[in-house]
Amino acid sequence: METPGRRILLGRVLGAFGLRGELKFESWTEPREALFRYQPWILRDAQGNERQVSGARGKASGKYLVGHLPDVIDRDAAEAARGTEIYIPRDALPPPRPGEYYWADLEGLRVVNAEGIDLGTVSHLFSTGANDVLVARDDERERMIPFVQPQYVTGVDFEAGIVSVDWDADF
Missing domain, CATH: 2.30.30.240 (PRC-barrel domain)
Structure with a gap:
């Protein structure tokens, strides 16, 4: 997959949550739930394979986020996504406020x-x-x-x- 421009790493998949394909996410956005606002995501697995995904959704749950990816439907698929990094194009972020920086x-x-x-x-x-x-x-x-x-x-x-x-x- 080729995506022009600079990318920003926003988080990663921590692993499975439950039996129906729910995932645990780590987010480096502020607030952390903002991770789901920036889509589509470019997902990069540990082998370097990339794919673009839209429609991820989730919510805060303790120290991480819990949510769904549209193509992850069971625990095995969720576990296989462990370690996947979540990127977005830099130009998808809003401009920072004066005196603030990404x-x-x-x-x-x-x-x-x-x-x-x-x-x-x-x-x-x-x-x-x-x-x-x-x-x-x-x-x-x-x-x-x-x-x-x-x-x-x-x-x-x-x-x-x-x-x-x-x-x-x-x-």
Whole structure:
């Protein structure tokens, strides 16, 4: 399956739930139930096979989501879907509000501190619960910078491809 453009990983199938083909989903959307709003999905299994699916539905249930895929009708099919990743095209997401960013849009941008020192490029971001953390990598090291605005992250310039930070290059 060929899908032009950039994709965003929104979640994955955790496995079967019950006997009638229901699935457990892990979602990285906020709120997590928003996973079902972004369709069609591009599903990618562990072997790299891809297919497009519309009509997934579900709801929150404890620490994960429970739902259905249109072509999964029994427990065996649900178990076979374990580990399947859920992608959507990047352009399917609404534009972020001013001052907000999709993590995927920050990946690959250069990170430069207030002294003009290049700290590498944004590898990825992750959440600690207290705050998000931007990971900048160069050939020599990895820096973890709290994504706290404006204290540490002082600006994001997509046109220039730069995230400006107030961060010591030796830290």
